[in-house]
Amino acid sequence: MIARCPNVRFLFVGDGILREALQRQIDAAGLGQYFQFTGLVPPQQIPRLIAAMDIVVHASLREGLARVLPQAMIAGVPVVSYDVDGAREVVISGETGFLLPPQAVDAMATALEDLISDSQLRHTLGQAGRRRWTDVFRHEQMTEKIRGVYEGILRERN
Numbered sequence: 001m002i003a004r005c006p007n008v009r010f011l012f013v014g015d016g017i018l019r020e021a022l023q024r025q026i027d028a029a030g031l032g033q034y035f036q037f038t039g040l041v042p043p044q045q046i047p048r049l050i051a052a053m054d055i056v057v058h059a060s061l062r063e064g065l066a067r068v069l070p071q072a073m074i075a076g077v078p079v080v081s082y083d084v085d086g087a088r089e090v091v092i093s094g095e096t097g098f099l100l101p102p103q104a105v106d107a108m109a110t111a112l113e114d115l116i117s118d119s120q121l122r123h124t125l126g127q128a129g130r131r132r133w134t135d136v137f138r139h140e141q142m143t144e145k146i147r148g149v150y151e152g153i154l155r156e157r158n
Contacts, residue, residue, distance in 0.1 A: 001109050002034055005116045013049055013068075015040040050075045054122055055115050060084060061102050073097075073129030078122050080111045096129035 002008060012022070012035065019037065026035050038049065046068075050056065056072035058081035069090045072079050079097035081087045082104070093099040098111040115122050 001113060002031065004113060008034065008112075008116055010035045011049065011053065012037045013041060013046070014038070046071060047075065050077055053077055055080060055112065056097075057108070057112065058082065058087065059108065063087075070133050073126075073133045076126040076130040078115060078125035078129065080108060080115070082108075090129075090133060092128075092132070095125065096132060097125055 012019075015037075019039075023037065026032055041049065050068070050072055053072070054077070056068060056077050056079045058066055058069060058079060060066060061082060061084055063085055066081075066087065069079055069081060069087060073090060073096055079091050081091045081097065081099055082102045083091075083099045084102055088099060091097050091099045098115075100107045100111065115125075
């Protein structure tokens with residue numbers, strides 16, 4: 001991918017047990033200049049980091065609804081994600097990003113190359129995500145929905 005898209009840069013946000021192994025693989029391949037690891041960052045820094053991205057990649061194989069997915073879309077950034085757990089609740093393949101089978105590395109590379117090489121596609125998918133999810137995932141809306149669930153449970157108990 002880097003040979004075809006030499007201006008690409010990857011920003012790994014967060015930390016975990018795979019970081020050292022990933023860093024070793026990147027270094028062994030001589031690709032260190034293309035990758036930056038932030039480590040664990042405070043939640044208030046996430047919006048600034050997402051705003052610096054052209055594409056958000058979610059390559060986890062197990063995670064509920066990763067908060068980064070709606071955060072990216074609200075910021076107007078298209079998403080490429082494996083179809084795991086809650087990802088399909090927000091990523092609409094071809095509309096707000098690309099939803100791929102888990103571990104489909106070649107498909108992920110192709111989706112990334114398509115987005116990297118087509119700024120209009122990035123813009124179109126990003127804006128579709130923003131329009132579709134901004135109101136749904138506002139914290140006020142989410143809080144109201146959660147409150148409604150608890151109120152319904154309490155009514156059933158009484």
